[in-house]
Amino acid sequence: MKIQIINPPHLSIGSRMAHEHLPPLGLLSVGGPLIDAGHEVTLLDADYYNYKIEKVVDLILENNPDAILLGHSGSTSAQPIIQEITQKVRQKNDKVKIIVGGVFPTYHWNEILEEHPQIDYIVCGEGEEVILNLITAIENHADVEIIKGLAFNLNGTPFKTAPAPVIKNLDDYRIGWELMKGYNYTYWGKRKAVVIQFSRGCPYPCTYCGQSLFWKKWRHRSAQSLADEMEMLHKEYGVLVFNFADENPSSNPKAWREFLEVLIAKNLKLILVGSIRADNIVRDAEFLHLYKKAGFERFLLGIENYDEVVLEKIKKAGTISKDKEAIQLLRKHNILSMATYVVGFGEERARDFYNSWKQLVSYDPDQIQLLYVTPHKWTPYFEDVKEQEIILTDQRKWDYKHQVIKTQYLKPWKVILYVKLIEITVQLRPKALKRLFFHREARLRSAMRWYTNIGRRVWFWELYQFFFVTKLTRDKVKMKDFWK
Known part of the structure; x- marks a missing residue:
């Protein structure tokens, strides 16, 4: 699958005032396993360039991915921006799968899915194994209800599966450092x-x-x-x-x-x-x-x-x-x-x-x-x-x-x-x-x-x-x- 990982633009001091940026480790961490599974993965770091939301949406539509993954280390304050981006993407593309993750979505999955039906899936907790299972299921048109650590609308109602097990060995999943290319x-x-x-x-x-x-x-x-x-x-x-x-x-x-x-x-x-x-x-x-x-x-x-x-x-x-x-x-x-x-x-x-x-x-x-x-x-x-x-x-x-x-x-x-x-x-x-x-x-x-x-x-x-x-x-x- 063609997957685009997106770090949304953020208003915080760390993003705007330092004039320096660090790579989004959480997104790179889920990107590595997807690359190793054979998927075509790219990173759009809109926070790095401080892109306007309209620019982010245009770049996503231009890339035309099968799925987009959004998250930010400033999870609570970034969520409204993620919701605006995904809403605008959905208005122009009804086929792309929209997936979000992070601390805030993990705990507010119910409200997010109720108020923002454009979001297809929320990864709850650690993302490496969950996102890999989800993308595999989407690609194979398989049932996602058996995937642990996932929230989505089931028959119009927010639904959450059982919690995913803790990753015991942190070395099992490789960080996708190559996604930093160009930044x-x-x-x-x-x-x-x-x-x-x-x-x-x-x-x-x-x-x-x-x-x-x-x-x-x-x-x-x-x-x-x-x-x-x-x-x-x-x-x-x-x-x-x-x-x-x-x-x-x-x-x-x-x-x-x-x-x-x-x-x-x-x-x-x-x-x-x-x-x-x-x-x-x-x-x-x-x-x-x-x-x-x-x-x-x-x-x-x-x-x-x-x-x-x-x-x-x-x-x-x-x-x-x-x-x-x-x-x-x-x-x-x-x-x-x-x-x-x-x-x-x-x-x-x-x-x-x-x-x-x-x-x-x-x-x-x-x-x-x-x-x-x-x-x-x-x-x-x-x-x-x-x-x-x-x-x-x-x-x-x-x-x-x-x-x-x-x-x-x-x-x-x-x-x-x-x-x-x-x-x-x-x-x-x-x-x-x-x-x-x-x-x-x-x-x-x-x-x-x-x-x-x-x-x-x-x-x-x-x-x-x-x-x-x-x-x-x-x-x-x-x-x-x-x-x-």
């Missing part, structure tokens, strides 16, 4: 880059995060297999930067250390960045030198909040002391730390923002990123806030960089000003500026300048968007009513 994916200052995963899933039950629910079980790839793949990408594609998309790559310290050692043995001189739990950094203190030797230059640490009570409520399973210790350990080994801090877990007042600022200053991270809590219906946290009102009904902007939940004590304009004030004062501290201009490692100075330049654009852009573009609702809309 110059870069990151970390215009260096050739890809997104990669050592593992899937997370063993921690943070109430606001749906990753442990979506992936079901934490699993990891073979250390040798992943290292070999990275070597291939480096030598054949010129990839220098590897951005780890793992929720928690070091959950198994033995397996993680093995991977670091295997990669170090290849002596590839790569740049690695990723996210990790602060307590795992503290746990791995004795072999953090291997992190550095393997090529890690920055880790994102989810600090989330200054209040131990709030951290316990959202089941973060972290402590303030370990957060601070992790940042100090990373600095000792010349690895940058980015602390992410989430606004909205409590009913903040002005003093709470002050306390948040004090905590971030005491942590002294190299970089910070403030986000807004974005409750998803499938997370346990949704039950805590379902009765609260929301101020933003444009789902396309549910991207963690826009305030969604109404705050009781502060107007939205005050919230964003406090957020912007924290960001600029923390980043302009003498300590932070000294590291920015005089860090002893030239590569890290370059990395921090790159991030600072993006951050400066984002800082002004967010203020402009809030005051002149984003429309907040004046209606009283409760969270539970928005996600009916």
Whole structure:
């Protein structure tokens, strides 16, 4: 079959403000098995070019595929765009099979199929095996009702089959890296880059995060297999930067250390960045030198909040002391730390923002990123806030960089000003500026300048968007009513 995989254009800061793009790993992951099964597969990365929806539709119709597959890593905020694209495609082509996947469709399959009958199938959960079974069934005109992990309209009614089994061996399905041909994916200052995963899933039950629910079980790839793949990408594609998309790559310290050692043995001189739990950094203190030797230059640490009570409520399973210790350990080994801090877990007042600022200053991270809590219906946290009102009904902007939940004590304009004030004062501290201009490692100075330049654009852009573009609702809309 002729299959076109589509990464839709997206409004988020990551897509529009960095002026750099990473390949859509999820789409490449389902593309590889389809190529290996003999199908003709192409990638249309409309997010890379920021195509208008009409342009995306025209390119799809011009290619005239038998099936189109759509998904985006920003699943919630991308879904309205996917729905508009598919509706316009269906109006002009009633034969093409339209298939979507991702976290949001997995949990909102019923509403999507009810409201958007142009979508033929929704892949629920991990896609590699499900999409392969589905395309095979479509090609052979076979019954799709027996395929696990699938949702579709059956006799006009949304229907979902039994959940697909978890993929036990992540090395069983090859990533279709060749689909990147024609795209110059870069990151970390215009260096050739890809997104990669050592593992899937997370063993921690943070109430606001749906990753442990979506992936079901934490699993990891073979250390040798992943290292070999990275070597291939480096030598054949010129990839220098590897951005780890793992929720928690070091959950198994033995397996993680093995991977670091295997990669170090290849002596590839790569740049690695990723996210990790602060307590795992503290746990791995004795072999953090291997992190550095393997090529890690920055880790994102989810600090989330200054209040131990709030951290316990959202089941973060972290402590303030370990957060601070992790940042100090990373600095000792010349690895940058980015602390992410989430606004909205409590009913903040002005003093709470002050306390948040004090905590971030005491942590002294190299970089910070403030986000807004974005409750998803499938997370346990949704039950805590379902009765609260929301101020933003444009789902396309549910991207963690826009305030969604109404705050009781502060107007939205005050919230964003406090957020912007924290960001600029923390980043302009003498300590932070000294590291920015005089860090002893030239590569890290370059990395921090790159991030600072993006951050400066984002800082002004967010203020402009809030005051002149984003429309907040004046209606009283409760969270539970928005996600009916």
